[in-house]
Amino acid sequence: MTDIRYLAPRTLDEAVGAFAAAAGGARILAGGTDLLVQMRAGVAKPGTIIDIKKIPEMTAIEDLGGGAFRIGAAVSGAVLAEHAGFRKAWPGVLEAVNLIGSKQVQGRASPGGNLCNASPAGDSVPAMVAAGAVVTIQGPNGRRELPVEKVPAGPGRTNLTPGEIVVSFTLPARPKGSGDAYLRMIPRTEMDIAVVGMGVNLVLEGGVVKAARVGLGAVAPTVLLVEDAARALIGSRLDDAALEAAAAACRAACKPINDKRGTIAYRIKVAGVLLKRTAAIAARRAGGN
Amino acid sequence: MAKIHVSTTVNGEPVEFLCDASSSMLDALRGPLGLTGTKEGCGTGDCGACSITVDGRLMCSCLMLAVEAEGHEIATIEGMAQGDKLHPLQQKFLEMAALQCGICTPGVLISARSLLEKNPDPTEEEVRFGLAGNLCRCTGYDKIVRAVLETAAEMREAAR
Ligand SMILES: Cc1cc2nc3c(=O)[nH]c(=O)nc-3n(C[C@H](O)[C@H](O)[C@H](O)COP(=O)(O)OP(=O)(O)OC[C@H]3O[C@@H](n4cnc5c(N)ncnc54)[C@H](O)[C@@H]3O)c2cc1C
Ligand code: FES
Ligand code: FES
Numbered sequence: 001m002t003d004i005r006y007l008a009p010r011t012l013d014e015a016v017g018a019f020a021a022a023a024g025g026a027r028i029l030a031g032g033t034d035l036l037v038q039m040r041a042g043v044a045k046p047g048t049i050i051d052i053k054k055i056p057e058m059t060a061i062e063d064l065g066g067g068a069f070r071i072g073a074a075v076s077g078a079v080l081a082e083h084a085g086f087r088k089a090w091p092g093v094l095e096a097v098n099l100i101g102s103k104q105v106q107g108r109a110s111p112g113g114n115l116c117n118a119s120p121a122g123d124s125v126p127a128m129v130a131a132g133a134v135v136t137i138q139g140p141n142g143r144r145e146l147p148v149e150k151v152p153a154g155p156g157r158t159n160l161t162p163g164e165i166v167v168s169f170t171l172p173a174r175p176k177g178s179g180d181a182y183l184r185m186i187p188r189t190e191m192d193i194a195v196v197g198m199g200v201n202l203v204l205e206g207g208v209v210k211a212a213r214v215g216l217g218a219v220a221p222t223v224l225l226v227e228d229a230a231r232a233l234i235g236s237r238l239d240d241a242a243l244e245a246a247a248a249a250c251r252a253a254c255k256p257i258n259d260k261r262g263t264i265a266y267r268i269k270v271a272g273v274l275l276k277r278t279a280a281i282a283a284r285r286a287g288g289n
Numbered sequence: 290m291a292k293i294h295v296s297t298t299v300n301g302e303p304v305e306f307l308c309d310a311s312s313s314m315l316d317a318l319r320g321p322l323g324l325t326g327t328k329e330g331c332g333t334g335d336c337g338a339c340s341i342t343v344d345g346r347l348m349c350s351c352l353m354l355a356v357e358a359e360g361h362e363i364a365t366i367e368g369m370a371q372g373d374k375l376h377p378l379q380q381k382f383l384e385m386a387a388l389q390c391g392i393c394t395p396g397v398l399i400s401a402r403s404l405l406e407k408n409p410d411p412t413e414e415e416v417r418f419g420l421a422g423n424l425c426r427c428t429g430y431d432k433i434v435r436a437v438l439e440t441a442a443e444m445r446e447a448a449r
Binding site: 002004005008029030032033036037039040041049051053076078090102103104105106107108124254273 | 293309310311332333334335336337340343347348349351352353354356357389400404405418419421422423
């Protein structure tokens with residue numbers, strides 16, 4: 001192997017500078033659980049690797065109060081799981097992040113890597129979409145913000161422009177009566193790729209849904225925000241008719257592929273089933289808050 | 290390209306080594322550091338044979354670059370026994386024959402120790418989920434799971 005250059009800058013400006021200067025020849029390294037596998041398979045052949053974990057902002061978890069959080073893009077699942085305040089405010093996002101791989105993979109895998117790897121089946125992404133997370137991005141032209149669902153462009157592709165790095169995820173404050181949940185369907189009991197991934201985030205007031213967001217993964221080229229499903233839930237008491245309407249909206253949003261894990265028909269059916277199950281868990285959590 | 294110099298701590302001892310930027314931590318352990326207890330099964334994060342801890346956290350050494358070890362604390366299977374005294378997990382794996390060919394065993398032990406540090410009283414299901422990142426082609430897992438549960442019970446008893 002012709003060898004590569006390894007950089008571990010301490011500031012974001014240095015990282016962006018080096019990333020932009022490499023003009024496509026560099027890759028960002030967070031946990032490496034996708035990147036190193038791709039390099040080993042010869043799919044990724046970077047000339048330079050830019051490790052972002054020495055940049056404090058990338059590995060920080062900031063409690064902004066009222067359930068709002070800013071999470072550095074390179075925070076590992078294991079570190080996030082140890083944050084009691086985050087676990088209480090965003091159990092659905094946490095369970096999605098913690099579904100990524102084994103305990104060993106959790107020691108490294110980050111939500112930023114999961115998003116930027118841009119697999120349609122990335123587990124943390126539907127939960128982040130449901131949460132209404134906004135990502136902060138820094139590039140050669142400065143900072144900008146994007147709703148998380150605007151980042152993936154297709155399998156393995158993002159809307160980041162050359163030299164841009166995802167810095168953090170900002171999750172909004174939690175009104176009283178909030179709850180979120182994430183469920184995925186996999187053929188095994190653990191360590192597998194989602195056939196469908198479903199994130200639901202609800203705000204209830206006196207049993208009535210005041211706000212809802214639904215994120216749907218593994219059934220289209222990118223993770224989807226299913227606004228029709230949210231509309232079907234808002235104003236309802238999560239009665240059977242509302243849940244069925246939301247499930248139908250999820251089924252309608254699916255544009256899945258056939259593969260060894262699931263057929264098109266199966267994925268579409270499961271999307272509806274998971275909407276109902278995930279909403280039930282989110283509602284139960286909302287009731288306790 | 291010139292080799293990179295890395296200073297780190299392995300099993301409590303400060304060490305230094307030279308590596309390529311693309312070398313994995315697993316390559317460094319088994320190569321310049323001469324610690325061959327950590328095994329390579331897949332090289333892609335699936336089997337857990339290469340499990341180590343970094344600053345106390347469980348990771349696959351095949352999915353970490355050797356240069357990333359700079360300034361961190363690495364723990365491998367070689368540091369699990371205290372001299373001649375085996376760790377209770379190691380002792381129990383021998384007693385209960387929780388291994389056959391043994392290639393997965395160092396990784397399983399590192400992972401089981403990490404599990405028991407976080408959860409000294411796991412259920413069988415928690416042990417099975419906790420060790421889901423460690424594949425074993427020989428034992429069918431049952432002996433491994435029973436040995437971990439038994440060790441956990443004895444360690445709790447000893448800590449009383
Ligand atoms: C055994 C195993 C099991 C797995 N199981 C699952 C699973 O169940 N569910 C799942 O969703 N995934 C799974 N994965 C895939 C992987 O672990 C996740 O996608 C993980 O979240 C990637 O995070 P990372 O920090 O390791 O990313 P890295 O590998 O460091 O990066 C991934 C990609 O994103 C880019 N990148 C990373 N951070 C940034 C940033 N801040 N800005 C711009 N670009 C960036 C990198 O250049 C690279 O292209 C598994 C992987 C393995 C090896
Ligand atoms: S060799 Fe690292 S997980 Fe298999
Ligand atoms: S004992 Fe042979 S692989 Fe586990």
